[in-house]
Amino acid sequence: MPTRRQAIDDLRASGGSVTIADVARLAGVSQTTVSRVLNGQRGLVSRATFRRVERVIEELDYQPTALGRALRQGQSNLVALFLPDTQNPFYSAIADSIEVCLQQDGLNLVLCNTREDAAMQDAALRQLLSFRVRCFIMLGAVDSAGLRDAAERNTPFLFINRLPPAGIAAPFIGIDNYAAGADIARYLVPRALTEVGVVSGPSRSSASRSRYEGFRDTMAALGHPIRPDNTWQSELTIKGGYDLGAAIIGRAGMPRAIFCANDLISYGLHKRATENGVRVPDDLFIVGFDDNPLNRWLAPWLVSVQVPYQEFGPIVRSIIVGSNLPAADQIILPHHIVERHNETAAD
Amino acid sequence: MPTRRQAIDDLRASGGSVTIADVARLAGVSQTTVSRVLNGQRGLVSRATFRRVERVIEELDYQPTALGRALRQGQSNLVALFLPDTQNPFYSAIADSIEVCLQQDGLNLVLCNTREDAAMQDAALRQLLSFRVRCFIMLGAVDSAGLRDAAERNTPFLFINRLPPAGIAAPFIGIDNYAAGADIARYLVPRALTEVGVVSGPSRSSASRSRYEGFRDTMAALGHPIRPDNTWQSELTIKGGYDLGAAIIGRAGMPRAIFCANDLISYGLHKRATENGVRVPDDLFIVGFDDNPLNRWLAPWLVSVQVPYQEFGPIVRSIIVGSNLPAADQIILPHHIVERHNETAAD
DNA sequence: CTGAAAGCGCTTACAG
DNA sequence: CTGAAAGCGCTTACAG
Numbered sequence: 001m002p003t004r005r006q007a008i009d010d011l012r013a014s015g016g017s018v019t020i021a022d023v024a025r026l027a028g029v030s031q032t033t034v035s036r037v038l039n040g041q042r043g044l045v046s047r048a049t050f051r052r053v054e055r056v057i058e059e060l061d062y063q064p065t066a067l068g069r070a071l072r073q074g075q076s077n078l079v080a081l082f083l084p085d086t087q088n089p090f091y092s093a094i095a096d097s098i099e100v101c102l103q104q105d106g107l108n109l110v111l112c113n114t115r116e117d118a119a120m121q122d123a124a125l126r127q128l129l130s131f132r133v134r135c136f137i138m139l140g141a142v143d144s145a146g147l148r149d150a151a152e153r154n155t156p157f158l159f160i161n162r163l164p165p166a167g168i169a170a171p172f173i174g175i176d177n178y179a180a181g182a183d184i185a186r187y188l189v190p191r192a193l194t195e196v197g198v199v200s201g202p203s204r205s206s207a208s209r210s211r212y213e214g215f216r217d218t219m220a221a222l223g224h225p226i227r228p229d230n231t232w233q234s235e236l237t238i239k240g241g242y243d244l245g246a247a248i249i250g251r252a253g254m255p256r257a258i259f260c261a262n263d264l265i266s267y268g269l270h271k272r273a274t275e276n277g278v279r280v281p282d283d284l285f286i287v288g289f290d291d292n293p294l295n296r297w298l299a300p301w302l303v304s305v306q307v308p309y310q311e312f313g314p315i316v317r318s319i320i321v322g323s324n325l326p327a328a329d330q331i332i333l334p335h336h337i338v339e340r341h342n343e344t345a346a347d
Numbered sequence: 348m349p350t351r352r353q354a355i356d357d358l359r360a361s362g363g364s365v366t367i368a369d370v371a372r373l374a375g376v377s378q379t380t381v382s383r384v385l386n387g388q389r390g391l392v393s394r395a396t397f398r399r400v401e402r403v404i405e406e407l408d409y410q411p412t413a414l415g416r417a418l419r420q421g422q423s424n425l426v427a428l429f430l431p432d433t434q435n436p437f438y439s440a441i442a443d444s445i446e447v448c449l450q451q452d453g454l455n456l457v458l459c460n461t462r463e464d465a466a467m468q469d470a471a472l473r474q475l476l477s478f479r480v481r482c483f484i485m486l487g488a489v490d491s492a493g494l495r496d497a498a499e500r501n502t503p504f505l506f507i508n509r510l511p512p513a514g515i516a517a518p519f520i521g522i523d524n525y526a527a528g529a530d531i532a533r534y535l536v537p538r539a540l541t542e543v544g545v546v547s548g549p550s551r552s553s554a555s556r557s558r559y560e561g562f563r564d565t566m567a568a569l570g571h572p573i574r575p576d577n578t579w580q581s582e583l584t585i586k587g588g589y590d591l592g593a594a595i596i597g598r599a600g601m602p603r604a605i606f607c608a609n610d611l612i613s614y615g616l617h618k619r620a621t622e623n624g625v626r627v628p629d630d631l632f633i634v635g636f637d638d639n640p641l642n643r644w645l646a647p648w649l650v651s652v653q654v655p656y657q658e659f660g661p662i663v664r665s666i667i668v669g670s671n672l673p674a675a676d677q678i679i680l681p682h683h684i685v686e687r688h689n690e691t692a693a694d
Numbered sequence: 695c696t697g698a699a700a701g702c703g704c705t706t707a708c709a710g
Numbered sequence: 711c712t713g714a715a716a717g718c719g720c721t722t723a724c725a726g
Contacts, residue, residue, distance in 0.1 A: 019719060030697040035721060046695055061496075066477040067418040068720030071702045076414070077474075086443060087640065092433040099460060103467075108474050111458035113446060120450075127424075127455050130413040149408075238644045271644055293434065297585045297618055298645050366703060377713040382705060393711055415704030418718045696726085703718105710712085 018062045027056040038064055070132055079107050079320065080133045082124065084116045084140040085236070088264060090290040090309065094139060094160065097313035105321050107134065114142060116204070116235075122146030129155065135320050141165065142204055158319060160312060163206040173315055175335040177207045180305050181214025184259055184287055187303070187337055189222045193257040193285050197230035199244060199269070201261035205236070208261040211289060215259055230255050234265050241268025249276045249284075256285060263288035263295060266302050291338050300340040308333050365409045374403040385411055417479055426454050426667065427475045431463045431487040432583070435611060437637040437656065441486060441507065444660035452668050454481065461489060463551070463582075469493030476502065482667050488512065489551055505666060507659060510553040520662055522682040524554045527652050528561025531606055531634055534650070534684055536569045540604040540632050544577035546591060546616070548608035552583070555608040558636060562606055577602050581612050588615025596623050596631075603632060610635035610642060613649050638685050647687040655680050 020038075024031045029049060036044045037053040045053075056062075070076035079102055083091045099109045110128065114121040125146045128136070135156045141147060143165035151157060157170040164170045188196060198215060201208025219226050232248065234240035241260060248254060249272050260266045266288035270280050278284050280301050288295075291306035311333055367385075371378045376396060383391045384400040392400075403409075417423035426449055430438045446456040457475065461468040472493045475483070482503045488494060490512035498504060504517040511517045535543060545562060548555025566573050579595065581587035588607060595601060596619050607613040613635035617627050625631050627648045635642075638653035658680055 017719095020721095021719080031720080032697055032722085033695090036696095039721085044695070049695080063473055063477050065418075065479070065719055066474070067414055067423070067479060068702090068718075071412075071414040071418055071704085071719080072721045074702070086433075086439040087436050089434050089436070092439065096433060096460060103470070106474075108457070108471075110455070113443060123450070124455070126410055127413070127453075130410050132412070132414060238641075242644070267644055294585075294641075294645075297589070297614055298641075364703095367705095368703080378704080379706085379713055380711090383712095386705085391711070396711080412703055415702075415718090418703080418720085419705045421718070698725090700722090700724100702720090702722105705718090706716090708716100709714090 017065070018060045020062075020064065020068075023053065023056050023060060023062050026060070027053045029053060074132060075134055076132045077107050078110055078128070078131055078133045079135050079137065080110045080112055080124075080128045081137045082112045082114050082121060082139060082141065084114055084142070086111070086113045088236070088262075088292070089294055090263070090292045090307075091139060093293050094309045094312050097310050098137065098316050099313075101313035101317040102320070105317065107320070114140075116140075116142055116202070118142045118144035118146075125150055137316060138162075138164070140205065140207075158316065160316075161207060161307070165206075171319065171329050171331070173312060173331045173333065174207070175307055175333050177210035178214035180289070180335045181211040181216075181259075182218040183214075183335075183337060184305065185215050185218035185222060188257055188259075188285075188287070189219075189224060194219075194224040195256040196224070196226055197232070197248065197255035197258040198226055199232045199234050199241065199258060199260045199265055201234065201236050201265075203233075205261075208236070211261060227253075229253075234261065236262045236264060238264045238268040238271075241265035241270075242272050243268070245269045245272025249273055249278055254278075254284065257287065258284065259287045259289075261289060263290050263292035263299065263302065263304055266304075267299060270299070270301065295338075295340070303337065303339045305335050306338045307335060364412070365407045367409075367411065367415075370400065370403050370407060370409050373407070374400045376400060421479060422481055423479045424454050425457055425475070425478055425480045426482050426484065427457045427459055427471075427480045428484045429459045429461050429468060429471065429486060429488065431461050431489070433458070433460045435583070435609075435639070436641055437610070437639045437654075438486060440640050441656045441659050444657050445484065445663050446660075448660035448664040449667070452664065454667070461487075463487075463489055463549070465489045465491035465493075472497055484663060485509075485511070487552065487554075505663065507663075508554060508654070512553075518666065518676050518678070520659060520678045520680065521554070522652075522654055522680050524557035525561035527636070527682045528558040528563075528606075529565040530561075530682075530684060531652065532562050532565035532569060535604055535606075535632075535634070536566075536571060541566075541571040542603040543571070543573055544579070544595065544602035544605040545573055546579045546581050546588065546605060546607045546612055548581065548583050548612075550580075552608075555583070558608060574600075574602075576600075581608065583609045583611060585611045585615040585618075588612035588617075589619050590615070592616045592619025596620055596625055601625075601631070604634065605631065606634045606636075608636060610637050610639035610646065610649065610651055613651075614641075614646060617646070617648065642685075643687070650684065650686045652682050653685045654682060 020031050020034050023034045034053055037050055081095055102109055112124045121142050122144050135158055137158045139160045140162045151168045159170055159172045161174045163172055200212040216226055232244055234244045266286050273280050273284055280286055288302050288304040291304040295302055295304055367378050367381050370381045381400055384397055428442055449456055459471045468489050469491050482505055484505045486507045487509045498515045506517055506519045508521045510519055547559040563573055579591055581591045613633050620627050620631055627633055633649055635649050635651040638651040642649055642651055
């Protein structure tokens with residue numbers, strides 16, 4: 001039929017986007033029917049009609065607008081992922097794992113860099129809340145007024161890696177950081193690395209805190225309490241470790257081994273050490289945390305604790321898609337210590 | 348007035364989100380007026396009314412839904428940024444720069460990892476198109492059917508770092524890659540590094556191609572053409588450089604210097620070199636590209652070309668907010684060679 | 695199996 | 711300066 005062809009061509013050429021009404025008109029059905037086809041409700045549409053509508057959809061290359069649907073349903077197919085530092089490949093790797101998994105269900109991941117800043121986090125939270133995001137995945141959340149506000153209003157949260165701030169009941173996925181800290185103590189002591197120091201992360205991070213406490217308590221229990229002046233604190237960045245290194249590396253009573261709150265801090269410390277002629281691991285043994293994807297390539301000298309970041313995606317997916325957001329369940333993933341044996345060879 | 352207080356408390360407690368109609372009712376005005384206040388159209392509302400509405404908005408902690416507005420206006424306050432590899436801190440740094448700038452105008456950046464894959468890029472494009480995204484910023488776009496389709500329909504594109512595929516007319520921001528490649532040749536030759544090799548990136552990347560061509564042409568012009576068997580190709584990753592290194596490092600006629608399409612490739616090559624006892628830069632001089640933020644910390648032995656990634660944000664912002672999307676203008680940023688002088692000291 | 699109508703929460707001519 | 715009404719593009723009771 002030349003008229004129908006014509007109509008279709010006109011529409012596609014007109015530039016203005018094709019709507020469900022156009023499809024309905026050209027297929028000779030109601031919007032309702034088109035909507036049913038769109039949502040694959042086969043039981044509600046005859047086979048013949050279904051196919052006819054499908055064909056028109058294809059001919060027009062019609063793509064339903066997410067905005068209309070989301071507005072009506074009170075929910076979009078957006079999922080937000082907040083993370084404290086996009087420059088840290090460890091966080092990016094978790095984001096990747098989650099993105100791949102959610103894509104399979106037609107969910108779009110919106111990444112949001114909070115830079116560990118409560119104000120930025122709150123601003124982004126407000127914005128995305130107004131998009132009726134299906135779930136907020138908080139990778140390393142910061143305690144903030146906006147976060148507590150949203151939690152009170154039953155916003156769907158999912159905390160990853162770092163526990164929700166005290167008083168917020170929401171599901172958590174991550175490792176047992178206290179146990180991991182303890183494991184490091186048990187790793188070092190038998191190797192005669194008992195004169196240790198520790199660089200903990202900022203206190204806002206429950207993960208860093210637990211790691212530190214597990215390490216400290218276990219070192220003490222094993223008879224080698226950490227000297228107070230061998231305890232430092234740093235941002236979770238390379239620069240943080242490097243700057244702090246200036247105070248550690250030169251010092252008289254420099255410890256024989258140092259446990260850092262994450263791998264990036266270790267990189268910075270290592271750089272300072274090599275600049276000052278301190279050999280790693282011969283003079284200074286460094287332990288990090290996360291098993292950053294870069295370690296394999298750039299830090300064979302580093303012993304680290306592997307957080308199984310590939311596992312986050314599937315679990316997150318099952319929770320969001322299965323919509324079985326548990327009230328405040330905790331899913332504890334396994335961790336283990338990674339050592340690379342060509343330590344001294346490469347660097 | 349106790350009734351109003353009561354009404355407000357009821358609303359806030361009800362859980363269901365507050366709408367513009369609620370605000371209008373409680374303020375005793377029409378939705379139109381509330382909308383005007385929301386959009387700061389002071390000229391259209393009396394001072395007294397404006398303040399009254401503002402107060403109700405605050406009391407209710409009312410946040411307009413982006414979906415309603417976007418649907419009506421045919422445009423959301425979302426901006427999409429496509430990037431080929433979230434694990435590359437160079438790309439993340441560009442994303443950061445853009446995000447910070449756009450935030451100032453209430454625009455939300457949606458990050459989208461294409462993994463250099465046309466199908467993933469097209470899928471994401473379709474999804475985000477349906478959110479009426481305000482602009483698609485393509486950092487390292489891949490040529491694909493969906494991209495050409497969208498371009499034909501006048502989708503607002505902005506290409507960054509890597510030129511738009513041939514035939515697509517859209518604005519571009521980036522450096523002059525051909526000139527940069529030439530500069531590297533002019534850097535190496537006076538230093539007696541004339542027996543060179545080159546690792547170019549995948550052919551899909553116009554940036555990599557131009558760098559290679561500029562380097563090749565200039566080496567030839569300076570009387571030191573690159574030997575064909577000293578030309579390789581690699582994905583833009585550490586692993587790519589490391590794997591390729593197996594074929595380069597051991598070889599009899601290994602070149603004295605190698606120019607890599609990006610810094611990550613250099614990292615991989617360097618690792619392979621050190622593992623095989625080849626010293627960098629004494630035995631093998633390595634030049635990379637991008638001046639990856641990690642270089643400062645992890646690769647002081649590397650000479651690289653700095654792409655001024657901090658400058659992308661402000662320019663992108665002025666284009667999107669000023670909505671002066673030029674038809675197909677090119678904004679060429681300056682580049683320069685970076686060398687770190689503690690090369691041999693640290694690593 | 696099918697459709698007319700209402701409604702999600704905004705903004706925007708239009709009229710006063 | 712203010713508001714009633716239409717409309718953005720979908721989905722969903724509801725009725726047949």
